[in-house]
Amino acid sequence: MKDYKKMIFVSLIVALASQVNIGLINSDFRVSAGIILFVVFLFYYHELRPVPTGILSGVMVYILRLIVYYVSKGHVNDVIISYQLEILFYAFYSIIYSLLIGYGNKNNINFIFFVMIISDFGANLIEIFVRVTIDTSPSPWKVGTTLFLVSIVRSAIVWLVLNALKYYRMFLMKEEHENRYKKLLWLTSQLRTEMYWIEKNMDHIEKVMSESYELFEKINLNEDNESWANRALTIARDVHEIKKENGLVIRGMKEITENELKDRGMDFKDIISILSETMKREIRRLDKDINLVLNIGENFYTSKHYYLMSMLRNLIMNSMDAIPDSQKEAKIIVSHEIDQEQHHFIVSDNGTGIDEEGLKHIFSPGFSTKINYNTGEVNRGLGLSLVQYIVEEQLEGKINVSSKIGNGTSFHIYIPRRTLEENLK
Structure with missing residues (x-):
């Protein structure tokens, strides 16, 4: 339902923008600004399906043009058929765009530029060919150069708009990261006091x-x-003092994390970007041959970014620990999918795996299968119990694990969309 509402909204905006247009030839054929916004919306809303959105936009443009014509002329008899070809243009533009966009990176603005030129020129040619059969429009061969120049200019405008929005967003992100860094320094100083x-x-x-x-x-x-x-x-009195001081520390840390961390949320793709950078740095520090692959699905905005970061970080660290130093071509894959009701996160590795007995206790505090026999160091075993607490208690989700000795381990996390996504509250 949310996607349909967004599609209708985009189509209405495109229809309004299409009223800014110019006539290039002696017919009802017009070049409008609607297609510019159409591509901008497709670029930023990946969940929009190009073809249905294009067809609906064409219908909206047609209806609005009829309304405007009726208001100014008092009738629409002359343009009912001719204006219908607006639908044809948007339909074929979106079809060509949808076919070509799969051959490259749809987040690459330069690639989008060339896709737009071909889509614009191709859709205009098809519309002109059809118009030639129903009115006195000039032959496509006579206006082909003009249409090609129009497609370049219109696509160049979209390219400039997308780049402007990109750099503006980067500026905002830089400013936000600086504010987060200042807040982090302040939080660190407060936490050091509690550490005393x-x-x-x-x-x-x-x-x-x-x-x-x-x-x-x-x-x-x-x-x-x-x-x-x-x-x-004396021992009881001392234990009471320790308990009292620990209570003050816990209260202080709760105040810090609950009050100071109530900042704005983040896009999931930004969370993944930070996670990727920090985890790859950790892999280099450990000097392990691990390929970390992060596949994110649909982007979303959330204020639960600290929980997501902690959850994914702990699972990735757990996978790193499960991979022996001597293992070659090790891989950790983080995947994300969304359906109508929930988010599905998968963290899997091809490490040593866990036996059936270990799987029964894997989320128990203190349980660990990671022992360094050279140093005698034992992992404290709180990571997975913390992940389970975050998933089940804080995010109202569920987590399960599957593993096989010698084949690695996979964690599957399911979290309701209403818990993570701000606009579903």
């Missing part, structure tokens, strides 16, 4: 552990019985 209390509590915890062990030894050896009560009371 955490470090202080670590020393306090070590002291309590030492006192607890000493009390255990006294009780075990049945020594110094009269001090047991006071020692136990």
